[in-house]
Amino acid sequence: MAGCLALAAAGASLAVKPEPPVAFSDEERAAILAHGPWPPTFTPDPSNRVSGDPAAIALGRQLFSDPRLSRDRDRACATCHNPARAFADGRDRSIGLARVDRNAIALANLRLNRWFGWTGAADSLWAQSLRPILDAKELGASAELVRERLAADPGLAAAYAGIFGSTPTADSPELVLVNTAKALAAFQETITTGRTAFDAFRDALASADRQAMANYSLAAQRGLKIFVGKGRCTVCHHGANFTNGEFDDVGVPFFAEPGRVDPGRHGGIAALRASPFNLLGRYNDDPGKATASPTRYVEQLHRNWGEFRVPSLRNVAETGPYMHNGSLATLRDVVRHYSEIDVERLHGDDGARLIRPLRLSAREAADLVSFLETLSAKVSTAN
Ligand code: HEC
Ligand code: HEC
Known part of the structure; x- marks a missing residue:
């Protein structure tokens, strides 16, 4: 009997070899705490006078899936930003009236x-x-078409009048277009992601609650340690939204098709400057125009070629395929990309400093994926 028990115990200890706890240095701990708290508090957008207005949110919600904003009345924002797919479309590059060069960004936060x-x-x-x-x-429409379609629907026209104090017929086509976009924005601001397993761990770490910390898998903890440590991911994927909000180059090829490159941020700055709708223009509702400062001072530099925005990683497990052109199908592919990155492909000098092949072991790569998978939560919108 005693022999049997001893055998069983030996078998069990072979099967479940206890994993060592994950220890974080003070520096790693500080970096982890900087990825929160979550959720952030909502502040209305000063450049949009209907930001946070319930009537504008309701109109924006309706228009977001209304095909009348498309030339042929056959697609809407929700075609490429599908609420059932975390407000993305699951394609590498989106298809509207034609295939576009880029991956649809999942809308949230x-x-x-x-x-x-x-x-x-x-x-x-x-x-x-x-x-x-x-x-x-x-969507291939025009300001004139949007104005005509809003004016033709008494319900939409009345909602517009209630929110903006004017009618689609009285306003210029350009103003109707801008107001429509402001209502769409009011709705989209309410698309938020909830608290994740990572957020619970982060708060438990902040209060040194070991019991709550233990609810977070060891694989995710090890992956997190790589993320804030030797992976240096956190340098760009910084803060509560896992992005520094700026642009960089991580060696994703930027040919839109053979012989044609996507200029990335370099082209983005040119388009921003040329737009009559930028925050320096007449449609910014912020009286002091403080919101326009980043636009006033942004400089177009040579290094901006081939740079793309550092994406948020909240909900990243739901938003594949990845990168600006959807060229990487899964999170494992993304981690492999960073692990084996070809530095010859980096065009910018800044990226070159931060980015080098990580050469992760199979287990480290799996741990990093496990961590990224803990950043998902339910997506919700205002009712
Ligand atoms: C044909 C597919 C398609 C349609 C239709 C579409 N989008 Fe997008 N959306 C995209 C793509 C692709 C991007 C990335 C654009 C880029 O950077 O070039 C994007 C980016 C965005 C972003 C930027 C998000 C961020 O984090 O920066 C917002 C906001 C957005 N779309 C809102 C809308 C709204 C509102 C509509 C409807 C009026 C709409 N989209 C219609 C494909 C689409
Ligand atoms: C130098 C800044 C920088 C560093 C360091 C960095 N990233 Fe990124 N990350 C980016 C940029 C920029 C993109 C978008 C690149 C593109 O589309 O061409 C991106 C894209 C991603 C994506 C795809 C997200 C999406 O929605 O498409 C994931 C996942 C990701 N990074 C994870 C990581 C991980 C994990 C690490 C650490 C191993 C890391 N990143 C390190 C800047 C960085």
Whole structure:
């Protein structure tokens, strides 16, 4: 009997070899705490006078899936930003009236952005929201068409009048387009992601609650240690939203097709400057125009070629394929990319300093993926 028990115990200890606890240095701990707290508090957008207005949010919600914003009445924002797919489309590159060059960004926590789109071609959520309406490859409509369609629907026209104190018929087509985009922005600001397993761990670490910390898998803890430590991921994927909000180059090839490059941030700055809808323009509702400072001072540099916005990693497990062109299908592929990165492919000098092949072991790569998978939570919107 005693022999049997001893055998069983030996078997059990072979099967479940206890994993060593993960220890974090003071520096790693500080870096982890900087990825929170979550959720952030909402502040209305000063450049959009209807930001946070319930009537504008309701109109924006309706228009977001309304095909009348498209030339042929056959697609909407929600076609490429599908609420059932974390407000992305699951494709490598989106298809509107034609295939576009880039991957649809999953919409969430947008009040935290400084720049919008992969290249920051817009400096406000409302300016970003009117771009696809006009883009010949996306919805292919025009300001005139939007005004005509809003004016033709008594319900929409009345909602517009209630929010903006004027009517689509009385306002210029350009103003109707901007107001439509501001309502769309008011709705999109309410798309937020909830608390994640990582957030619970981060708060437990902050209060040294060992019992709560133990709810977070050891694989995720080891992956987190790589993320803030030798992976140096946190340098760019910084703060509560896992992005510094700026642009960089991590060696993703930027040919849109053979012989044609996507200029990245370099082109984004040119488009931003040329846009009549940027925050320096007449449609910014912020009286002091303090919101326009980053746009006033942004400089176009040679290093901006081939740079793309550092994406947020909140909900990243739900938002593949990855990178500006959707060229990496899974998180394992992304981790492999960073592990084996070809430094010859880096164009910018800044990226070259930070980025070098990590040469992760199979287990380290799996741990890093496990960590990235703990950044997911439910996506919700205002009712
Ligand atoms: C044909 C697919 C398609 C349609 C339709 C579409 N989008 Fe997008 N959306 C994209 C792509 C692709 C990007 C990335 C654009 C870029 O950087 O070039 C994007 C980016 C965005 C962003 C930037 C998010 C961020 O974090 O910077 C917002 C906001 C957005 N779209 C809102 C909208 C709204 C509002 C509509 C409807 C009026 C819409 N989109 C229609 C594909 C689409
Ligand atoms: C030098 C800044 C920088 C560093 C360091 C960095 N990243 Fe990134 N990351 C970026 C940029 C920029 C992109 C988008 C690149 C593109 O689309 O061309 C990106 C994209 C990603 C994506 C794809 C997200 C999406 O929605 O498409 C993931 C996942 C990611 N990084 C994880 C990591 C991990 C894990 C590390 C550490 C091993 C890391 N990053 C290190 C800047 C950085």
